[in-house]
Amino acid sequence: MSITYLEAIREAQAKLLHDDKRVFIYGQDVGGSFGGAFKATKGLAKEFPGRVLNTPISEDAMVGTAIGAALEGMRPIVEMQFADFSSVALNQILNNAGTHYWRTNIPVPITVRLPSGGTKGSGPFHSQSMESLYAHYPGLIVMTPATVEDAYTMLIDAVAIDDPVVFCEHKYLYYHLKADNLPNDGMPVGKARIARPGRDLTIVSYSAMLHESLSAAEEIAKEGFEIEVVDLRTVKPLDTATVLASVARTGRLLAVGESFPWGGVTAEVIARVSAEGFHLLDAAPARINAKDTPIPYHPNLWSTHRPSSKAIAAKARKILRE
């Protein structure tokens, strides 16, 4: 058996719908025979009648509705057609779901799925990585699975958590990533994973950039350096302890993310390590992000805009030389 990252997300939802009557899926085109723009809910409307519902093109109301249902005991999963369109639901996510527990003592167990990140030819409005916007505000858990296994178990975790979860699944990984089978259990929520052990440099990454980082590490291994690669898995909470422990081993840090460069995950990682693990660092920490422009349409531009394993390797070499 071989299962893709996308299939894992579908399977997780099938399992959730099967195991828990409180779960329903709400989003544009998720229902009917269609099963979503990326087919992440294919067949589920038929298998679970009345529980996989198409919505109007109304992202604000989709999330608002989910919040209301969650307050009445349901466990809604909202699918955004593309992460980018969650910009018009951001108010409900940040200001309604994100504040509710703190204000009223009642948590809002919604899961908002964001098909995220760049793919060839998708352009400025179908390629965004929005984890940093959501992680900046209080009250949300922000997940960024990088593997088929995590896509599966973390989505199941997300729905189990009483607090709102923004689940950033990467569209580039949908078809590119395959696993042999699905695990029963994953790592605990909020814990980062050592995706590749090493001793010379720590690369901290997540989502699609994990794989670019792993290739870079592979390449540099030929040059005799062992790079440790940390997969954050969730960017909020961010597992500082695991990152610091890795830097303690390697003395060097490179943070790699696909979203825009100002602020965000890589800045947060460097800020934490610099503040809490300054004495562990033998060289200046560094980061690579996408460029500070909208995400380009043409593949030539897109592949320059996003960090590549080549760019990561080049940066890693520079740090290793310091």
Place this chain on the structure above:
Amino acid sequence: MSITYLEAIREAQAKLLHDDKRVFIYGQDVGGSFGGAFKATKGLAKEFPGRVLNTPISEDAMVGTAIGAALEGMRPIVEMQFADFSSVALNQILNNAGTHYWRTNIPVPITVRLPSGGTKGSGPFHSQSMESLYAHYPGLIVMTPATVEDAYTMLIDAVAIDDPVVFCEHKYLYYHLKADNLPNDGMPVGKARIARPGRDLTIVSYSAMLHESLSAAEEIAKEGFEIEVVDLRTVKPLDTATVLASVARTGRLLAVGESFPWGGVTAEVIARVSAEGFHLLDAAPARINAKDTPIPYHPNLWSTHRPSSKAIAAKARKILRE
């Protein structure tokens, strides 16, 4: 003569309306005899008929309209009633205004004024500092004036810039801050200012937190330490050179901001200094932000939630001891 931060903003707008026919002001309650929730446009509708316009409660459309007018050669200033409500205009700001120049080669000269930051009793939805959300995305200039003079000259600069500007004015400073008169010229846009020279520690701050940082510096001066305080003035672009030069002098860094702790300005400052000025640092850099919860209503909670000069001083002392 004595003029407040709020009056400076009003005066800047009066001057802009007077000097430049392309300028108009668009926002809820800005017009009529009322002149805005904070009176930042008091009297302007009468003085400049037809150019200071009340809008429906439609933040998305307010910004969209401004974008359209800007494309036709106008220089609109949009007033959000509170920064917090710009969450429902964020899509137009990030995805329409912010991408337009890059996509079409035609810039969108709008200025969006965000009455920002916490004041006593304002609670979760009338206190937010949103500069980090806007600075994360490409295509925008994000200004955060901390003085009466800057509030005045930077708003005039903002309208002159061909690119979209998010102008974060701090409500706490509206009445608390006074100057003797208004300058003709300010510092160049994008340049940080040494608000207080020192040699032992650099505090990087902006907006209302500049003043908390300055008081902390004052207090610690009694203990024989000279703290240098940098006022960023704009958080995007962020003047790395001035910050690095300061850290080169002091060897120590504390970044202070009022917004939420995950990511954002303080993380960005630390990431830059750590990456580009690692060898300049004699101690671990540190930061202080608001707490990671919504902004509380009760003054007892609010004053604990936001960084105070006392907390800044305590942290500074800790860094100085290292």
Place this chain on the structure above:
Amino acid sequence: MLGMTDGGVFSENFLRSRLDVGYNRPMLQTARPKKKSQPKAPAHEKYLEAFRWMLLTRTFEEKLASMYRGGRITGGVYIGKGQEAVSVACGIFLQKGDIFAPLIRDQAGRSAFGEPLVDVARTYLGSRAGPMRGRDGNIHRGKPRDGQLAMISHLGAMVSVVVGSLMAKRGRGEKNFIGLTTIGEGGMQTGASHEGMNIAAVEHVPLVVVATNNHYAYSTPNDREFACANLVDRARGYGFEGYELDGTDLAACLDVIGTAVKRARAGRPPQLVVASILRLAGHGEHDDFSYVTDDIRREPFAIDCLQRTEAVIRERELADAETLKRWREEAAEDVENAFSAAQREPVPSGDDEDWSAISRRDLVDEIGEGGSS
């Protein structure tokens, strides 16, 4: 025209009789009131009960405003003067199991639906014993477990939240519940309210939206808010049933909103009531509302609903002078009790506070404390 008061005597079962007609009729046309509707003559308990909630609200809010002027309230104070008739009608027909999502000027409705006055006082004073525990204030309060949703400020955002709650109840097999939410004419111009109303109709949930056109959004008059002839015309565009309402007339409020509630409960499409009124106070107590023109103050919709109701009661002798006096005294006493109880309670302290925005403490981000501690 269904849903409109008819000027006749308001009988004990006025709601039922209307419904018997209404159920089998095709989707309502939006209704327009007759010019100059006459006050009704309601020999009815509900009318008096509603009056007492209105009186209590007015008394409470006058006290609150005076405390604000005395500098005893932090932040803003937002009252519903002039809107008590509409508001009470929003709360008085709701039952346990219903959902109420009020907004700014809904004290009468909140009280009628069961919110203890002391919780209002607690929220304004930031008491730790209040539903918001000092974390949020003034009108931003609720007890979601009791069906009282806690509004966020962003206007329109609560409409879809109610829709979701109603879907969940239906999904669970609950029966006979409805949701009611209120909005101003200003709030109707937000994208969120549009999406919320549309999705309510698509999901065919038992929702009543009571919109009050009080002729201003803060300082902005209607002509800069919308340009349609009548906001009730929006009903048809969403597939709602729609009604206009003279919000100064308590009998009409009970009739129209009561009918809408019954119809929603009976499975009709969502209901939109658009009430007309003048806000008789500032947007908040900091606002002198000097922008309200003299002309508009002379409009029929500028009448004080409380005075009008009391005049009807006196004229029709529904209650004698002594009873009215007693009610007034009881209201004052209730208000006094609410504030003095809340005032005795502890306020929060930053050091003792549990600074976590999420319920899963094991997932709190290790980012450190922040703030001034």
Place this chain on the structure above:
Amino acid sequence: MLGMTDGGVFSENFLRSRLDVGYNRPMLQTARPKKKSQPKAPAHEKYLEAFRWMLLTRTFEEKLASMYRGGRITGGVYIGKGQEAVSVACGIFLQKGDIFAPLIRDQAGRSAFGEPLVDVARTYLGSRAGPMRGRDGNIHRGKPRDGQLAMISHLGAMVSVVVGSLMAKRGRGEKNFIGLTTIGEGGMQTGASHEGMNIAAVEHVPLVVVATNNHYAYSTPNDREFACANLVDRARGYGFEGYELDGTDLAACLDVIGTAVKRARAGRPPQLVVASILRLAGHGEHDDFSYVTDDIRREPFAIDCLQRTEAVIRERELADAETLKRWREEAAEDVENAFSAAQREPVPSGDDEDWSAISRRDLVDEIGEGGSS
């Protein structure tokens, strides 16, 4: 009923004659078409001109789709098959100085308003010479300096942008201009479109909104999109004048949209046209639209407008077979030329690109390069 085709012969100055009636009439009621409208007999240049744009569009988009299937286009391809009649009518009445904000299925209108086909080819192929220079693709293109706004994906967002452009033009003292924007029935459910339409009415700008109900938003049928009887009913709720339109009937499209354009130009309130049609292709070319039911394919609105127009032309002998053949050949040639020109042009390269999201180079953030360079 104004704005509706009347089944009569479509005369050279059909627009003027309607307007002479329309100007002095009170705000339009929303109009409903007669059942089974008959194709018109338009002995009219405009009709034939429109047909040629439709033909060119169909020819172009068929080529584009075949290139997509051949793997020669990166990203999605979105065509307007079945919507050419509505679309062409959106572009054909526009003049220099007008603003057009098209969306997904508007190639015919874009072409009629003056967009060179080569720019479409360039954008799909990512040519550096195209208006988007490879930075944005497919339907996300425009030349704002020529009044052709460049849509962002977020549906509804462009409505208010047009409003602002029109306000600026009015402010500058320009005369006789209008703005026209299109939207799908799906896009009408976004908050942005609501706010945009409302603010258009408040600002009383000369805006025409042409909404096409093609019965699906991607795979979602109407019953999960909205629940009103007819979307044109929204017009009244905004203070727009509203019209229904059979979008398969080119004469009706020219008549109704032409009238709306004229009325907007003449200073009437904003105009809403709601056209009915079936999308005759997938949402994009990746989509096999197997969710479209057989029943709906048999509806009258499922007719192919291009075939219907050609049938009228043949039947009424507005053009002979040879002319039609020549037009077809010319269209094919134009399409060929557009693609072959675009194909010869250089595509962007990451190294040569000017990576700046703002025009003020001195204000570019020093954050460093990012990306893979």
